[in-house]
Amino acid sequence: xxxxxxxxxxxxxxxxxxxxxxxxxxxxxxxxxxxxxxxxxxxxxxxxxxxxxxxxxxxxxxxxxxxxxxxxxxxxxxxxxxxxxxxxxxxxxxxxxxxxxxxxxxxxxxxxxxxxxxxxxxxxxxxxxxxxxxxxxxxxxxxxxxxxxxxxxxxxxxxxxxxxxxxxxxxxxxxxxxxxxxxxxxxxxxxxxxxxxxxxxxxxxxxxxxxxxxxxxxxxxxxxxxxxxxxxxxxxxxxxxxxxxxxxxxxxxxxxxxxxxxxxxxxxxxxxxxxxxxxxxxxxxxxxxxxxxxxxxxxxxxxxxxxxxxxxxxxxxxxxxxxxxxxxxxxxxxxxxxxxxxxxxxxxxxxxxxxxxxxxxxxxxxxxxxxxxxxxxxxxxxxxxxxxxxxxxxxxxxxxxxxxxxxxxxxxxxxxxxxxxxxxxxxxxxxxxxxxx
Numbered sequence: 001x002x003x004x005x006x007x008x009x010x011x012x013x014x015x016x017x018x019x020x021x022x023x024x025x026x027x028x029x030x031x032x033x034x035x036x037x038x039x040x041x042x043x044x045x046x047x048x049x050x051x052x053x054x055x056x057x058x059x060x061x062x063x064x065x066x067x068x069x070x071x072x073x074x075x076x077x078x079x080x081x082x083x084x085x086x087x088x089x090x091x092x093x094x095x096x097x098x099x100x101x102x103x104x105x106x107x108x109x110x111x112x113x114x115x116x117x118x119x120x121x122x123x124x125x126x127x128x129x130x131x132x133x134x135x136x137x138x139x140x141x142x143x144x145x146x147x148x149x150x151x152x153x154x155x156x157x158x159x160x161x162x163x164x165x166x167x168x169x170x171x172x173x174x175x176x177x178x179x180x181x182x183x184x185x186x187x188x189x190x191x192x193x194x195x196x197x198x199x200x201x202x203x204x205x206x207x208x209x210x211x212x213x214x215x216x217x218x219x220x221x222x223x224x225x226x227x228x229x230x231x232x233x234x235x236x237x238x239x240x241x242x243x244x245x246x247x248x249x250x251x252x253x254x255x256x257x258x259x260x261x262x263x264x265x266x267x268x269x270x271x272x273x274x275x276x277x278x279x280x281x282x283x284x285x286x287x288x289x290x291x292x293x294x295x296x297x298x299x300x301x302x303x304x305x306x307x308x309x310x311x312x313x314x315x316x317x318x319x320x321x322x323x324x325x326x327x328x329x330x331x332x333x334x335x336x337x338x339x340x341x342x343x344x345x346x347x348x349x350x351x352x353x354x355x356x357x358x359x360x361x362x363x364x365x366x367x368x369x370x371x372x373x374x375x376x377x378x379x380x381x382x383x384x385x386x387x388x389x390x391x392x393x394x395x396x397x398x399x400x401x402x403x404x405x406x407x408x409x410x411x412x413x414x415x416x417x418x419x420x421x422x423x424x425x426x427x428x429x430x431x432x433x434x435x436x437x
Contacts, residue, residue: 003036004318007067007098008058009089010079011044014103014130016053017303018077018310023057029311033318037311039077043067068093075317077310078102087111090126094118099321101313103130103306106195109204109220112211116331123325127313132205133158133282135305136298137312142212142286143333149288151213153253155435158205160280160300161189161196162228162248166265167278170236170245176229188280198227199248199263206250209284210261214254214342215334219261222344226264235357235428238399239267242385244355245275249433258345267355267432273297274435285435293435348408353382353432356400356410358417359424362389366422367398373416374402377409395424401432 008015019039022029030036043064044050050060061067068076068089076093078100080086086107091114093100100119102108108115108128119126129139133156142151157163161183168179180197183189195201207220228248239246244267253260268275273295277283282300287293299305320328330336360366367386374381380403389396402410414427 001035003038004033004074004314004321005041005072006037006039006075006077006314007041007043007070007073008039008077008079009043009064009067010081011042011050011053012079013303014306014310015042015044015077015079017307018079019053021304021307022311022314029315033315035318037314037318041067041070041073064089065092068098069096071096073098074321075099075101075314077314078104079310080104081106083107083110087115090115091118094122094124094126097122097124099125099127099317101127101130101310101317103128103310105131105201105204105208109207109218112208112218117336119331120325120336125317125320125328126331127317128208129313130306130309132208133284133296134298134300134302135308136282136284136296136300137309138209138284138296139212140312141294141296142209143329146286146288146291146294147333149290151254151286151288153251154206154209154213154284154286155274155433156206156209156250156284157247157274157277157282158250158284158300159196159199159202159248160282161193162199162202163277163282164188164280165197165228166231166236166246166248169231169233170240173233173237175233176231197229199225200227202248202250203263206252206261206263209250210252210259212333213252213286214259215332215338215340216259216342216344217339218332219344222261224262224264224347224350228265231265232428234397235355235430238357238385238397239355239430240270242383242399242401243270244268244432245270246430247275247277251433254342255345255351257349258343260350261344262347262350265430267430268435272435348406348411350407351404352407353404353434354402354410355430355432356402356414357428358398358400359395360398361395361422361424362393363422366420369420369422370398370400370417373413374400377413379403379405379409379413
């Protein structure tokens with residue numbers, strides 16, 4: 001049977017992994033797909049690298065547009081990254097009637113609605129399993145495996161860099177800056193780690209999962225994004241003493257009024273499986289009304305784990321290459337004309353529990369003032385911990401765990417607590433998620 005011809009844009013870490021795995025497992029992949037899948041053209045600015053990897057088995061070019069316009073290419077694999085040239089290449093490929101496989105979560109989070117609409121109109125597929133959580137098949141699970149369910153929430157550790165940093169801070173009691181340097185030396189963090197440590201990368205992925213889980217348009221600009229740069233080692237230690245672990249979570253939660261879409265450090269009960277995901281691993285927890293909680297765990301990055309997802313998409317597209325476009329699985333799981341207009345809620349309307357740490361004078365009446373403020377705003381206290389002052393000190397840390405409360409009420413409470421004469425400095429606030437059904 002005639003092979004499916006693939007044009008590979010970018011043969012760096014993931015592109016090289018894709019080439020290697022496809023060559024190594026060619027027979028197995030062909031048996032699954034029903035026909036051979038062959039990368040026949042490769043575009044990369046580093047032609048020497050491309051030449052070494054492909055060893056003459058593919059035609060090479062340094063102009064990616066040559067590949068997307070080649071009439072012999074059936075599927076374009078975009079592994080260049082970024083928002084600009086990648087967008088032009090993907091749109092050009094679609095315009096030329098080619099299916100697209102991409103690992104580019106940033107591109108889809110920002111331009112996904114436009115890209116999917118163009119693909120729908122042209123009758124081609126855009127597959128993106130590798131864009132979220134590397135080798136974990138979470139996109140397929142949300143789009144297909146859980147399609148019988150009304151999904152209520154998704155919560156994921158979807159950035160390996162930040163999870164490695166938080167694991168090291170907890171295990172070794174080291175400050176953020178020290179562990180970040182270690183992560184860079186080990187190759188877990190980029191030279192410029194901003195997208196990772198500020199939560200942007202996780203927010204791109206959470207945005208895509210929310211769209212698929214709830215059948216809403218992609219709305220990255222409405223996501224709340226908070227990274228881990230302000231986390232202190234002392235809070236990780238206190239969380240541990242209270243039976244919690246701190247993880248950077250991407251959370252998408254359906255409520256009657258709309259969808260919560262947020263990324264931030266989160267206290268998770270240590271007894272939850274997801275709280276015990278360590279190092280650079282990823283995990284996504286999904287709760288559906290029929291199935292309950294399901295957990296997806298594995299490597300969220302790396303050459304071959306991500307290549308696994310890229311090739312799985314190639315197999316899917318190959319299987320459905322000749323299928324009626326109207327009978328394919330929709331890009332965002334729901335039929336395009338049946339998308340929901342459920343809005344993304346502003347952060348002030350989010351409801352969750354909270355960890356509050358305040359530095360207070362060690363004298364009578366301080367806690368009474370604080371608890372009065374919380375009571376006035378209908379914020380119920382679940383637990384409280386007061387540390388003994390250091391010798392010679394007249395102030396100490398007080399940690400309060402609240403029951404579920406509205407973000408705007410907690411903001412108001414923090415403002416009022418911080419102006420008390422007995423409080424020193426800023427109140428530290430970290431959100432909490434029980435992650436129960």
